[in-house]
Amino acid sequence: TDLSTTIADRTFSNCMMNAAGVRCADENDLNQLIASPAGAYVTKSATPNVREGNPEPRMKSLPGGCINSMGLPNHGLDYYLDFVLKDQAARPDKTNLLSIAGTTLEDNLAMLHKVADSDFNGFVELNLSCPNVPGKPQVGYDFDRVREILTQVFAFYDKPLGVKLPPYFDLVHFDQIAAVLNDFPLTFVNSINSVGNGLVIDPNAERVAIKPKGGFGGIGGTFIKPTALANVRGLSLRLKPEIAIIGTGGVMNGTDVFEHILCGASMVQVGTQFGFEGTRIFKRLSKELSAIMAAKGYQSIDDFKGKLKTFD
Numbered sequence: 001t002d003l004s005t006t007i008a009d010r011t012f013s014n015c016m017m018n019a020a021g022v023r024c025a026d027e028n029d030l031n032q033l034i035a036s037p038a039g040a041y042v043t044k045s046a047t048p049n050v051r052e053g054n055p056e057p058r059m060k061s062l063p064g065g066c067i068n069s070m071g072l073p074n075h076g077l078d079y080y081l082d083f084v085l086k087d088q089a090a091r092p093d094k095t096n097l098l099s100i101a102g103t104t105l106e107d108n109l110a111m112l113h114k115v116a117d118s119d120f121n122g123f124v125e126l127n128l129s130c131p132n133v134p135g136k137p138q139v140g141y142d143f144d145r146v147r148e149i150l151t152q153v154f155a156f157y158d159k160p161l162g163v164k165l166p167p168y169f170d171l172v173h174f175d176q177i178a179a180v181l182n183d184f185p186l187t188f189v190n191s192i193n194s195v196g197n198g199l200v201i202d203p204n205a206e207r208v209a210i211k212p213k214g215g216f217g218g219i220g221g222t223f224i225k226p227t228a229l230a231n232v233r234g235l236s237l238r239l240k241p242e243i244a245i246i247g248t249g250g251v252m253n254g255t256d257v258f259e260h261i262l263c264g265a266s267m268v269q270v271g272t273q274f275g276f277e278g279t280r281i282f283k284r285l286s287k288e289l290s291a292i293m294a295a296k297g298y299q300s301i302d303d304f305k306g307k308l309k310t311f312d
């Protein structure tokens with residue numbers, strides 16, 4: 001079976017990759033992704049300068065999931081831009097993703113100018129959905145602000161760019177975000193980031209599980225799959241066809257990947273479970289997805305992408 005996928009004019013040898021933030025913060029992590037069957041990698045969301053992030057403990061694993069309030073710890077844009085430029089020179093046929101997450105519009109514009117002026121020809125994933133920087137709301141929930149940001153970005157940025165979105169929970173919000181996104185030449189949208197500001201507690205200790213923000217943090221893992229699928233499907237039904245969808249959220253096994261693609265995803269990212277298993281997960285998921293496709297007589301992901309059936 002053929003697990004390759006295409007977004008815009010770029011072909012990826014495998015439709016699975018890491019989700020930003022998980023095992024992608026330094027060269028060692030990124031080199032392991034390059035050596036794996038993943039079809040691409042995305043780098044840890046970058047800010048203009050090095051950031052320490054929030055105080056520890058800032059991540060807690062749970063059965064089937066996790067809560068995090070990392071607070072955007074990263075090596076700064078130059079580190080990731082240097083890495084992707086070197087990799088691009090070594091492997092010119094590969095497309096990878098550079099995630100940026102300025103905490104202000106000015107930071108995002110400054111980083112995008114730097115990327116625009118560089119030789120980078122991969123995809124930028126503009127993160128509009130980090131839930132964990134104290135005092136900074138998730139931009140993706142402010143539709144007018146998203147329009148303002150994209151207006152300023154596309155005034156000068158003309159390389160492939162997508163946005164990482166937070167989960168939406170009302171169909172009216174799907175309508176509203178899609179109406180904004182459809183007004184711009186986006187290459188992709190990635191749904192979803194972690195489900196923001198959940199609270200995990202330890203009943204024995206009668207205490208929260210992580211330190212930042214009084215214990216509130218982004219939730220990933222099995223519990224968020226229905227929300228992720230709803231967002232992939234909801235956006236797939238509303239976005240113009242030129243905008244590809246990357247599906248992220250609750251992917252533990254090949255069936256989960258299959259479901260994301262049925263909902264309309266062209267590429268599927270793995271966060272929490274990739275954190276648990278490391279790069280060996282891509283071999284397992286590839287085997288599991290291939291087995292499902294073979295049993296159904298599907299040769300390529302286009303045979304079922306977006307073809308979810310309803311009762312209507």
Ligand code: RRO
Nearest residue numbers: 069070071072130132194218
């Ligand atoms: O670093 C983080 O706290 C973080 C980010 Br930027 C994000 O986009 N999503 C998330 O769950 N954590």
